[in-house]
Each structure stands twice: as structure tokens, then as C-alpha cells.
Amino acid sequence: xxxxxxxxxxCLDQLLEQFCATINYVNTNHDYEPSDNEExxxxxxxxxxxPKEFKDTMNELSTDIIxxxxxxxxxxxxxxxxxxxxxxxxxxxxxxxxxLLLVQKERRKAIKEKNNLLDWCNSMINSVSDDIVExxxxx
Amino acid sequence: xxxxxDAEIADLYPPPPPYYEFFTTQNIAKAxxxxxxxxxxxxxxxxxxxxxxxxxxEQNSNNDGDGKTNNNNEQxxxxxxTFASYPDDEIRFLLxxxxxxxxxxxxxxxxxxxxxxxxxxxxxxxxxxxxxxxxNQDEVDDKNMITVxxxxxxxxxxxxxxxxxxxxxxxxxxxELSEEDSxxxxxxxxxxxxxxxxxxLNFLELIGIVSKNPTLYPEKLxxxxxxxxxxxxxxNEYRPHQxxxxxxxxxxxxxxxxxxEIAEIKRGCQMVEERxxxxxxxxxKNNQLKKSxxxxxxxxxxxxxxxxxVTSIDSLKLAAADDLLKALE
Numbered sequence: 001x002x003x004x005x006x007x008x009x010x011c012l013d014q015l016l017e018q019f020c021a022t023i024n025y026v027n028t029n030h031d032y033e034p035s036d037n038e039e040x041x042x043x044x045x046x047x048x049x050x051p052k053e054f055k056d057t058m059n060e061l062s063t064d065i066i067x068x069x070x071x072x073x074x075x076x077x078x079x080x081x082x083x084x085x086x087x088x089x090x091x092x093x094x095x096x097x098x099x100l101l102l103v104q105k106e107r108r109k110a111i112k113e114k115n116n117l118l119d120w121c122n123s124m125i126n127s128v129s130d131d132i133v134e135x136x137x138x139x
Numbered sequence: 140x141x142x143x144x145d146a147e148i149a150d151l152y153p154p155p156p157p158y159y160e161f162f163t164t165q166n167i168a169k170a171x172x173x174x175x176x177x178x179x180x181x182x183x184x185x186x187x188x189x190x191x192x193x194x195x196x197e198q199n200s201n202n203d204g205d206g207k208t209n210n211n212n213e214q215x216x217x218x219x220x221t222f223a224s225y226p227d228d229e230i231r232f233l234l235x236x237x238x239x240x241x242x243x244x245x246x247x248x249x250x251x252x253x254x255x256x257x258x259x260x261x262x263x264x265x266x267x268x269x270x271x272x273x274x275n276q277d278e279v280d281d282k283n284m285i286t287v288x289x290x291x292x293x294x295x296x297x298x299x300x301x302x303x304x305x306x307x308x309x310x311x312x313x314x315e316l317s318e319e320d321s322x323x324x325x326x327x328x329x330x331x332x333x334x335x336x337x338x339x340l341n342f343l344e345l346i347g348i349v350s351k352n353p354t355l356y357p358e359k360l361x362x363x364x365x366x367x368x369x370x371x372x373x374x375n376e377y378r379p380h381q382x383x384x385x386x387x388x389x390x391x392x393x394x395x396x397x398x399x400e401i402a403e404i405k406r407g408c409q410m411v412e413e414r415x416x417x418x419x420x421x422x423x424k425n426n427q428l429k430k431s432x433x434x435x436x437x438x439x440x441x442x443x444x445x446x447x448x449v450t451s452i453d454s455l456k457l458a459a460a461d462d463l464l465k466a467l468e
Contacts, residue, residue, distance in 0.1 A: 080384035089383040096390035110404045
């Protein structure tokens with residue numbers, strides 16, 4: 001099973017990266033908005049994005065953030081062992097451990113039986129082949 | 140060339156400490172004896188459990204030839220801060236140093252704790268934003284206050300839409316307090332959700348602040364930082380729970396896998412047991428056929444017939460062996 005907590009932490013990191021990317025995009029691509037009666041500023045070096053493109057990108061970035069958040073919430077919902085107390089977990093581990101020991105014992109037994117059967121079959125095959133050799137010799 | 144290189148490489152490493160020569164078999168035996176004596180004395184003084192002592196002596200007798208492992212085993216048994224009581228001769232170098240006192244020690248410029256535990260947020264000097272349901276009621280109330288206060292701050296700044304979130308945030312803890320202890324992980328999940336919502340909210344606020352009065356951003360950034368630390372801390376606190384859950388899953392998988400293996404083995408054995416009588420029966424039949432051939436046919440023909448029979452029996456044998464192998468796989 002994938003480690004949900006690590007997944008969650010990775011998602012958190014990604015979310016923060018998206019935050020940074022969003023702010024960075026706004027910071028580098030924004031247009032200048034004059035306030036009140038100011039003259040609109042212009043900067044030749046500024047990398048001002050086309051208004052439509054700017055809006056689209058903003059939409060995309062915010063959608064990404066929302067999607068990432070939804071993903072995070074889904075992962076939180078599916079965290080293992082919700083509503084199970086530590087004692088329950090430990091009890092379950094112990095019972096499973098005992099069961100595993102029993103099953104392993106049974107497995108060893110089954111393997112032993114299989115080996116016995118295999119030995120018996122081998123002896124059978126040997127005796128059959130011996131008989132064939134005998135018949136071939138006498139005929 | 141090679142010798143020059145060797146010399147260069149040898150220069151890179153410092154010579155061994157001069158006291159390595161003291162690690163003779165004799166000295167190791169002496170040191171072990173000293174530890175044993177010391178240990179027994181300590182046991183009498185402190186009235187420690189007998190079990191420990193037995194273990195120690197066992198280890199001593201087992202590891203007499205191997206001083207190093209022995210010393211490692213003894214390390215925790217030695218009393219702390221008794222360097223002065225160490226013997227004066229060279230055996231002193233064979234004994235592990237006493238454990239440093241206090242709850243922490245320094246290593247490579249970092250401070251480490253002897254006890255392997257996760258420090259709480261309080262110990263790290265970070266404000267804890269979520270409810271700690273394991274702790275007592277007063278603390279929980281305190282934290283509720285903090286959350287409520289925070290939400291109030293946010294409400295002032297934020298719009299309607301976000302107020303819905305904040306209401307959720309405030310209402311949830313009250314619901315949780317009425318729940319039972321066995322649902323602590325459920326509470327934790329809710330706390331986690333709250334923190335993530337709070338994180339989003341804080342980000343929105345940060346954007347708002349930056350767009351209106353950029354000089355105020357450090358405070359908001361600090362709040363986001365605290366929320367993040369809280370989230371990570373909460374996640375890491377959840378780890379033991381997940382580890383147990385993973386262990387349960389692994390055990391279950393192993394049990395089912397072993398059961399399946401047993402079933403397969405049994406099925407294989409059963410198949411072989413069912414087929415063997417059939418095969419034996421066929422062989423018997425063939426033998427009878429062969430006898431009838433012997434009686435009926437002339438020697439000339441007999442030879443060729445015999446050969447055929449031998450090959451047919453051979454192929455039967457091969458088929459039987461194949462069956463066996465398949466069944467046993």
C-alpha cells in the first residue's frame with residue numbers, strides 16, 4: 001500500500017509550490033493599473049502579458065490550486081485506520097500474528113506431506129522403469 | 140606509481156589510536172571481569188532485577204573471545220558518571236565511557252535527545268493550532284480559544300464565502316469534544332482538514348494583503364509558516380498509527396498468501412493421488428496385453444510388437460511423470 005502520509009506531505013509541498021508559482025506569475029506578468037488620477041506606468045523591461053492570456057492563466061492556476069486541495073482532502077479521507085483506536089490495532093496485530101504462526105505451521109505440514117508424496121511417486125516411477133527394463137531384457 | 144599512490148592514500152587516514160595495542164585477549168578477559176564485578180556490586184547496591192545480571196553473565200561467557208561486542212552490550216549497564224572509579228591500568232581503555240548525564244547530548248554540532256520521541260510543538264516553541272485530544276481538557280479548551288480567536292481575526296478581514304469556512308472551523312471542535320476517545324484518529328482527520336482550509340484561507344489573505352499593502356506581508360507569511368509546521372507535525376504524529384495499520388495489512392496479506400499456498404499444495408497432492416491409481420491401472424492393462432501378445436504371436440513378429448509395447452509403456456511413463464510434475468508445481 002502506498003504510504004498515504006508521505007503522499008499527503010508531497011501534495012502539501014506541491015500545493016505550496018503552486019502558491020509560489022501563482023504569486024510569481026502575478027508578480028512577473030502583471031500589467032500596471034493606475035489608481036485614481038495617476039498616469040499609467042510603463043516599464044519597457046516588464047514582461048506584461050496579454051490581458052486575456054493573463055486572465056486565462058490566472059484561472060488555470062487557481063483551478064489547479066483547487067484541484068490540488070480536493071486531492072488532498074480525498075487523501076485525508078482515505079487515510080488508513082480512521083476511527084480505529086490504538087488498542088484495537090494492537091489487538092488485531094496480535095490475533096493476526098497468532099493466526100500467521102498457525103498458518104505457517106500448517107504450511108510446513110503441507111509441504112512435508114507433498115514431499116512424502118513426491119518421494120513415493122519417485123519410487124513408483126523407479127519401480128515401473130525397472131520393470132520395463134526387466135521385460136525388455138527377457139523378451 | 141602504485142606505491143606512491145598507496146602512500147598518498149595512507150597519508151589520508153590518521154594512524155589508529157595508540158591504545159589499540161591494549162586490546163589483547165588477556166586484557167579483554169580482565170576488562171570483562173571488571174565489568175562483571177562492577178555490575179554485581181551495582182546490582183546489590185541498587186537492588187536491580189536478577190534477570191539483568193543473568194543476562195550479563197551469559198553475555199560475558201558467550202563473548203569472551205570478542206571484546207568489542209561485549210563492550211557494546213555492557214555499555215548501557217554501566218553506571219553513569221563514574222569515570223573516576225575506573226581502573227587505573229590499561230584496562231581503562233577497554234571499558235566503554237560512561238553515559239553522559241542529562242537528557243541531551245551534542246554530536247556534530249547538533250543537540251540530540253537520548254530518548255527517541257517526537258518533541259511536541261510546545262517544546263519546539265511553535266504555537267499549536269489544532270486540538271490535542273490526548274491531553275487533558277484544560278489544554279484543549281485553551282487551544283479552542285486560540286482557534287476561535289484566529290478565526291475572528293480572519294472574519295474581520297475576509298468575505299462572506301470564507302466566513303462559511305471559518306464557521307466550520309469553529310463549530311467542529313465542539314462536535315469533536317462530545318465524541319468518544321476511540322475516535323481520536325477521526326478527530327485528527329478533522330483537525331487536519333481544518334488546518335488545510337486555514338492554509339488556503341491564509342494564502343488568500345496573503346494575496347489580498349500583498350495587493351493592498353505589500354509591507355504587511357511578513358506577518359501573514361509567519362502565520363502560514365506556523366500553519367504549515369502544524370500540518371506537518373500532525374501528519375508525523377499520525378505516522379505510528381499508519382505504521383500499525385500497514386503492519387496489519389501486511390500481516391493479513393501474508394496470512395492470505397500462506398493460506399493460498401497451502402491450498403495449492405493440497406490441490407496438487409490431491410490431483411496426484413487421484414491420478415496414480417488410474418496410471419497404475421493402465422500399466423497393469425498394458426502388461427496383460429503384452430502377455431496376450433506373447434502367447435499369440437510368432438517370435439519374429441513378437442520382437443517388433445515388443446518394441447512397440449516398450450515404447451508405448453515408455454510414453455505412458457513419461458506422461459505419468461509429466462502429470463506428476465505438473466501437479467506438483
